[in-house]
Amino acid sequence: MPTIRNVAERAGVAPITVSRVINDSGYVSEETRARVEAAIAELRYVPNTLARSLRSRKTGLLALIVTDITNPFFTTIARGVEDVANEHGFSVILCNTDENEDKQIDYLTVLLQKRVDGFLFVPARSTPESVQLIQRQNVPVVVIDRQISGVEVDVVRGDSEQGAYELVNLLLSLGHRRIGMLSGPETISTAAQRVAGYRRALAEAGVDRDAALVYCGAYTQEGGYQTTQQALSATPRPSALFAANNFIAMGAFRALREAGLSVPEDVALVCFDEAPQSAMIEPFLTVAAQPAYEMGRQATDLLLARLSGEALQACQEIVFPVEIIARKSCGSVQP
Amino acid sequence: MPTIRNVAERAGVAPITVSRVINDSGYVSEETRARVEAAIAELRYVPNTLARSLRSRKTGLLALIVTDITNPFFTTIARGVEDVANEHGFSVILCNTDENEDKQIDYLTVLLQKRVDGFLFVPARSTPESVQLIQRQNVPVVVIDRQISGVEVDVVRGDSEQGAYELVNLLLSLGHRRIGMLSGPETISTAAQRVAGYRRALAEAGVDRDAALVYCGAYTQEGGYQTTQQALSATPRPSALFAANNFIAMGAFRALREAGLSVPEDVALVCFDEAPQSAMIEPFLTVAAQPAYEMGRQATDLLLARLSGEALQACQEIVFPVEIIARKSCGSVQP
DNA sequence: CTGTTAGCGCGTTCAG
């Protein structure tokens, strides 16, 4: 593969002149520019980003680390990230940890070695170690979706507590009193906050505290399937279920179906996050929707601001409101 | 960020000795190794991959370019690719072109500049230019899923023609004679081959050639929605539809539903590729399934073989058989 | 407007 020097020789100029043509920096006469461009074309010269980055100490790479690449919530965030990044000339490396801390640390290590310019990070757990690993190398990082305790760091997330509160209030207003909560892993802040919102709504409604039926599982279809089976064995059986995310809701739906129960006639079902587009032919689930695309955009804006050195003030926490979208799955009459 | 030299100074050795410790190459006494490792830990030294790659002329990066990252067919391939790549110490950069040739060329350019070691490539069109772009830089490339005319290149793909043939034969055996084909873009080899298989089955069954009802659209839900509407307006209306991929089938399903037709009672529906897991609570669609994961693995094996210089023989074309999985959507009685 | 010098961080080559 030809180098900048080969091009320079062919065009009869110095390497730096070729560099100027490529990067459109500094002055180059039209005539020599033409000669250089001809040489580039003839040699099919492709600049070497590695060398460029080594010199400039910038890679133009952002790392986006998510915990489940099959979840449209995260892929929608990814689109927001990509769009903003591309608008500013950055590329995005998308990595999937599957909520696995070992994979997470492997990715962080590799990405630091690759000298990415910054991280957009959905951590697998709400503990500070992983973020500190990044910060100690003085690489900017914005945490998305989840809160981390014990570190100063920028965070962009949805309002899990309030969303859960409103969603459960909706169920209460429809007359439900036994509402099961299908939660996610206790180690993740969003799960904890959604449980908190659930409890607040129940408390305000004066529902007996013992009526709080919380079941924790993974943020997956399988997790939702299992916790739903637990929830259904309670007596009396819950008349409504609140799934802490979309995949849990999919699993719940399957478990309900297998139990011969239909939604919303036998059991009402609501959840956090929009379901996959392909999930149902028509919109069906009542959800607390987060503005995922916008969250991705804002997180990237914030990261780029840190990168450009401006706005070196204290860390920010940007909390997006969630939107309750009532559809058929919650029913509309008293159970 | 500390460099290898900083570590060397701190440990009281030469940079090369640190290099030997990191890469476990050459001889280093236990004692100095310990000193070096201590220095690495204290300084939180992270080796710079950029510099390493510049020197070694290897990045350890494979590019995987697909046309639709939301399609589980491609994400399953991606898993196969990632697994094999990781087993051999390579990382994978996953890029999504959305069947857009401009995006495709942008990605190719950037990835060549990044000096990825090789390409796994699902081309947006079955024309040779994009592959030639890669080959002219002497970078190995394996094409996945689609055939390219006019170039010598390794290809790993499913047997579209035979799969379509068998799928249509299944419909014929169930008594269908008016079978509409919801095809993909004519510029893509898989669409053309699936149409060919469809025609062969009809011809062998002695179905009137005029009865070939082929409608071309995008390989998307929207494409399937539109072509289905066209297909339904034919008189007499087709009794069965064959969707050229899973997303087309999703769109067909929606269009049928809106037209007040149910599957399989009013219209039978079959398609190429498995549908998204979340699409239906229970398996429902009759499909021609390609071994996507295995295709990803084999393609990567082949690419890595080319990379290691071995097996420099002629280009290979590996064609996987597809598996017909009959489920409810095709019905089981004469229409 | 163009060129020279030097060095980014690392690993290969060859000496000790």
Next chain:
DNA sequence: CTGAACGCGCTAACAG
């Protein structure tokens, strides 16, 4: 077992 010198391909800094 350890080190010095050099260069991978490119560009910042400084001439001219």
